[in-house]
Amino acid sequence: MPHQPPHMSPEEFRRHGHAAIDWIADYWASLDDLPVRSQAAPGDVRRLLPASAPKAGEPFDALLADLDRVVVPGLTHWQHPRFFAYFPANSSPAAILGDLISSGIGAQGMIWATSPAVTEVEQAVLDWFAEALGLPADFRSDGPGGGVIQDTASTATFSALLAALHRASGGEARRHGLGDAGWRVYGSSQAHSSLVKAAMMAGLGEDAVRSIAVDPETQAIDLAALEAAVEADVEQGLTPVMVHLAAGSTSTGAMDDLVGAGRIARAHGAWVHVDAAWAGVAAVCPEHRAHLAGVESADSFVTNPHKWLLTTFDCSTFWVRDRAALTGALSILPEYLRNAATESGEVVDYRDWHPQLGRRFRAIKLWAVLRTYGLEGLREHVRSGVALAALVADLVRADDRFELVTEPSLSLVVFRLRSGDEQTMAAMEAVNASGEAYLSHTTVEGRAAIRLAVGSWRTTRADVERTWRALQAAADG
Amino acid sequence: MPHQPPHMSPEEFRRHGHAAIDWIADYWASLDDLPVRSQAAPGDVRRLLPASAPKAGEPFDALLADLDRVVVPGLTHWQHPRFFAYFPANSSPAAILGDLISSGIGAQGMIWATSPAVTEVEQAVLDWFAEALGLPADFRSDGPGGGVIQDTASTATFSALLAALHRASGGEARRHGLGDAGWRVYGSSQAHSSLVKAAMMAGLGEDAVRSIAVDPETQAIDLAALEAAVEADVEQGLTPVMVHLAAGSTSTGAMDDLVGAGRIARAHGAWVHVDAAWAGVAAVCPEHRAHLAGVESADSFVTNPHKWLLTTFDCSTFWVRDRAALTGALSILPEYLRNAATESGEVVDYRDWHPQLGRRFRAIKLWAVLRTYGLEGLREHVRSGVALAALVADLVRADDRFELVTEPSLSLVVFRLRSGDEQTMAAMEAVNASGEAYLSHTTVEGRAAIRLAVGSWRTTRADVERTWRALQAAADG
Numbered sequence: 001m002p003h004q005p006p007h008m009s010p011e012e013f014r015r016h017g018h019a020a021i022d023w024i025a026d027y028w029a030s031l032d033d034l035p036v037r038s039q040a041a042p043g044d045v046r047r048l049l050p051a052s053a054p055k056a057g058e059p060f061d062a063l064l065a066d067l068d069r070v071v072v073p074g075l076t077h078w079q080h081p082r083f084f085a086y087f088p089a090n091s092s093p094a095a096i097l098g099d100l101i102s103s104g105i106g107a108q109g110m111i112w113a114t115s116p117a118v119t120e121v122e123q124a125v126l127d128w129f130a131e132a133l134g135l136p137a138d139f140r141s142d143g144p145g146g147g148v149i150q151d152t153a154s155t156a157t158f159s160a161l162l163a164a165l166h167r168a169s170g171g172e173a174r175r176h177g178l179g180d181a182g183w184r185v186y187g188s189s190q191a192h193s194s195l196v197k198a199a200m201m202a203g204l205g206e207d208a209v210r211s212i213a214v215d216p217e218t219q220a221i222d223l224a225a226l227e228a229a230v231e232a233d234v235e236q237g238l239t240p241v242m243v244h245l246a247a248g249s250t251s252t253g254a255m256d257d258l259v260g261a262g263r264i265a266r267a268h269g270a271w272v273h274v275d276a277a278w279a280g281v282a283a284v285c286p287e288h289r290a291h292l293a294g295v296e297s298a299d300s301f302v303t304n305p306h307k308w309l310l311t312t313f314d315c316s317t318f319w320v321r322d323r324a325a326l327t328g329a330l331s332i333l334p335e336y337l338r339n340a341a342t343e344s345g346e347v348v349d350y351r352d353w354h355p356q357l358g359r360r361f362r363a364i365k366l367w368a369v370l371r372t373y374g375l376e377g378l379r380e381h382v383r384s385g386v387a388l389a390a391l392v393a394d395l396v397r398a399d400d401r402f403e404l405v406t407e408p409s410l411s412l413v414v415f416r417l418r419s420g421d422e423q424t425m426a427a428m429e430a431v432n433a434s435g436e437a438y439l440s441h442t443t444v445e446g447r448a449a450i451r452l453a454v455g456s457w458r459t460t461r462a463d464v465e466r467t468w469r470a471l472q473a474a475a476d477g
Numbered sequence: 478m479p480h481q482p483p484h485m486s487p488e489e490f491r492r493h494g495h496a497a498i499d500w501i502a503d504y505w506a507s508l509d510d511l512p513v514r515s516q517a518a519p520g521d522v523r524r525l526l527p528a529s530a531p532k533a534g535e536p537f538d539a540l541l542a543d544l545d546r547v548v549v550p551g552l553t554h555w556q557h558p559r560f561f562a563y564f565p566a567n568s569s570p571a572a573i574l575g576d577l578i579s580s581g582i583g584a585q586g587m588i589w590a591t592s593p594a595v596t597e598v599e600q601a602v603l604d605w606f607a608e609a610l611g612l613p614a615d616f617r618s619d620g621p622g623g624g625v626i627q628d629t630a631s632t633a634t635f636s637a638l639l640a641a642l643h644r645a646s647g648g649e650a651r652r653h654g655l656g657d658a659g660w661r662v663y664g665s666s667q668a669h670s671s672l673v674k675a676a677m678m679a680g681l682g683e684d685a686v687r688s689i690a691v692d693p694e695t696q697a698i699d700l701a702a703l704e705a706a707v708e709a710d711v712e713q714g715l716t717p718v719m720v721h722l723a724a725g726s727t728s729t730g731a732m733d734d735l736v737g738a739g740r741i742a743r744a745h746g747a748w749v750h751v752d753a754a755w756a757g758v759a760a761v762c763p764e765h766r767a768h769l770a771g772v773e774s775a776d777s778f779v780t781n782p783h784k785w786l787l788t789t790f791d792c793s794t795f796w797v798r799d800r801a802a803l804t805g806a807l808s809i810l811p812e813y814l815r816n817a818a819t820e821s822g823e824v825v826d827y828r829d830w831h832p833q834l835g836r837r838f839r840a841i842k843l844w845a846v847l848r849t850y851g852l853e854g855l856r857e858h859v860r861s862g863v864a865l866a867a868l869v870a871d872l873v874r875a876d877d878r879f880e881l882v883t884e885p886s887l888s889l890v891v892f893r894l895r896s897g898d899e900q901t902m903a904a905m906e907a908v909n910a911s912g913e914a915y916l917s918h919t920t921v922e923g924r925a926a927i928r929l930a931v932g933s934w935r936t937t938r939a940d941v942e943r944t945w946r947a948l949q950a951a952a953d954g
Binding site for chain 1: 651
């Protein structure tokens with residue numbers, strides 16, 4: 001036998017493991033003093049790395065040291081208390097430790113039989129979470145529906161589209177391809193870019209996506225325009241296969257009318273997919289469920305605990321009313337995965353619920369979040385984000401140089417400088433370049449706007465006020 | 478402001494973090510005494526969980542206690558030293574700690590600008606790893622190609638197919654859909670099931686995949702049959718878009734002839750995708766590169782460090798010769814992601830290299846593996862697996878009741894009982910049910926066979942011998 005390679009001994013694992021935990025705690029403690037946005041230029045990080053992998057192994061401490069020297073200066077700190085760009089990617093201590101346990105267990109849950117706990121804990125936690133959000137009982141795993149953890153909402157939307165095509169084609173699509181049925185997909189002009197990407201990947205092409213106008217005020221889908229587009233397509237012999245509805249758009253947090261749009265979709269047999277990637281988790285608070293009114297008509301629903309709800313990426317929770325459509329589109333059964341449990345029909349094999357075969361035990365991190373915070377803790381977290389966004393909106397309203405672009409949506413505030421697009425972008429860029437806070441932009445009705453998305457568990461009132469002072473200074477500047 | 482929810486304090490995070498590390502070390506220490514395959518029946522785990530999420534938060538210790546009570550009995554232990562089923566999902570201490578750091582940093586790397594180090598460390602590590610495997614320089618990031626970490630080889634194969642369709646259609650597919658070009662995809666009858674799944678997802682349907690016969694002896698693709706199939710399709714006006722080649726099939730580790738098959742594919746303009754999900758990493762050893770001869774002709778190549786090479790799932794390394802085909806198929810650019818770095822063309826935005834938008838800092842775990850083991854350590858690890866598999870093959874040859882089905886392939890041995898399929902399956906099932914070791918099955922040329930895949934860093938010669946004794950006893954029984 002060859003010499004054994006230098007695997008860490010149990011004692012070394014404990015020692016380096018404790019050091020890694022401490023590195024993270026120290027990194028977090030340093031965040032407040034670091035520029036939020038990395039000041040690295042292209043190539044700055046790469047330049048600090050050797051050209052090749054080392055021949056001989058190095059101690060783990062060398063890696064920890066290089067994190068500070070090489071990596072940290074090249075990071076934009078998504079866990080920084082003044083990170084307000086895009087949407088948060090909140091990674092809480094409980095979720096991190098839950099996910100660490102998953103790595104230690106290192107089990108594969110592609111089918112029930114490959115490690116039953118991976119599937120059963122996930123089913124239980126998804127049922128818990130559906131209940132916590134007030135989702136319809138149809139999404140529970142004890143009926144014909146069920147939930148699954150996907151990596152991202154993009155993948156969930158793609159999976160929903162494949163399920164929709166499977167149902168609409170009566171199973172022909174998976175066997176013979178899309179054919180020339182003229183499938184059409186609908187979403188508002190504010191729908192997430194993953195809708196067009198899903199259509200591209202599914203073989204429909206960008207042209208198959210009808211971009212529906214929105215109400216200029218609310219940025220929500222215009223129901224009359226949706227109905228007209230669907231009817232015009234049907235008139236021409238095309239087939240509406242899916243309607244994508246945003247319960248919280250990326251740009252402004254706009255809320256499509258799920259009741260009205262769902263009615264139009266159902267009237268034409270189209271699958272209703274609700275993309276609540278960011279805003280869905282707010283429904284843990286009974287007072288923040290208005291945007292989900294009508295979700296009963298959805299065929300599928302996705303929301304990302306890995307955004308606002310404290311769960312380390314990746315954790316995108318996805319439910320379907322009829323899992324047969326989903327697994328019909330995605331099932332495969334090679335010989336080596338045949339087993340008695342699958343054949344009994346008593347178990348669920350998650351391999352058939354998403355594009356990937358392999359899957360890690362992602363439910364542990366969500367389980368850890370739900371248990372250690374409890375529903376009350378999660379509600380306090382969401383309420384804190386909403387309250388801080390309301391504070392931002394008040395600050396905007398109180399300064400004549402600024403104006404709100406849309407009404408605040410939960411923890412997202414979209415505003416601009418009255419003086420114009422250039423001034424708006426310049427003020428944002430000045431704050432971002434200073435490292436004091438990090439914001440991102442969008443365009444609304446053709447005009448530039450600043451997005452400020454609260455949601456990190458570290459963000460305090462003081463962080464919001466400090467960011468606002470920086471924006472005010474930039475507006476002066 | 479509402480009351481702050483119960484986030485862990487830095488001191489609590491350190492304390493619970495150290496406890497989580499210790500839980501893993503204790504779990505690992507207990508593995509040898511646990512049945513490898515879970516003895517849970519459907520519903521056994523679920524039954525131990527409450528019906529709903531708790532209202533009030535619980536201490537993290539409660540979760541750790543439930544791991545032992547609820548989760549561990551429901552696990553099939555993929556990290557067990559006598560786990561020989563499927564392929565290993567090796568999660569080494571270094572990789573686990575690297576991934577833990579990634580969770581603590583919690584950065585999103587969808588584009589360079591959202592956290593430059595995520596992209597630049599990944600590019601560097603993929604270049605290191607390509608060099609370590611002896612892959613063509615065309616795959617390096619400093620030319621028109623490059624590498625990226627995908628979640629699984631299934632996603633990589635799907636991405637390769639989308640790139641192939643993009644190239645073959647001159648960009649028409651992403652815009653207008655697949656049309657009626659009669660795209661055809663080729664792989665051997667032993668190709669991974671993800672090939673058919675990719676064709677289903679891409680809108681081609683199962684029918685578009687030509688399943689090519691294999692040599693009965695080697696189980697490698699029959700070149701004459703491949704050529705005949707391609708030519709017959711071209712004759713009929715169909716278009717060969719991709720040839721999928723297995724450098725190590727799932728069933729028996731069969732190695733397709735990349736030189737010969739690549740020549741046929743190129744002669745008809747088809748994309749060559751090499752799926753070396755399991756066996757590719759063996760090429761860290763110069764003496765284990767024979768199966769990659771001809772990889773120079775590949776348009777894309779995938780291998781999974783998360784199988785044999787000690788890197789915690791998910792980490793599937795994927796390279797393309799021409800990244801423009803890949804990003805052409807998958808690029809999207811919503812307003813909120815527009816930025817100066819992207820527009821300068823100086824950086825790579827990995828969002829356009831795979832289906833997902835969000836992406837975590839997965840490169841850290843592979844970086845940790847490459848650095849702490851060094852190339853020498855990785856070679857010793859691979860050699861140890863190959864040597865243990867050779868030992869298994871010797872044991873099979875030395876017992877008249879058993880026979881090898883195919884010659885051992887690297888660390889995979891496929892064998893059976895001479896007495897027949899029923900006896901073969903019964904012997905495997907007896908060992909699996911005993912919990913002593915865990916093996917999986919396949920069929921080769923219509924007959925049942927047992928697969929024994931070595932590869933865990935915990936597996937010793939004693940584990941292999943003990944497993945063999947259990948198989949011998951089962952053969953007697």
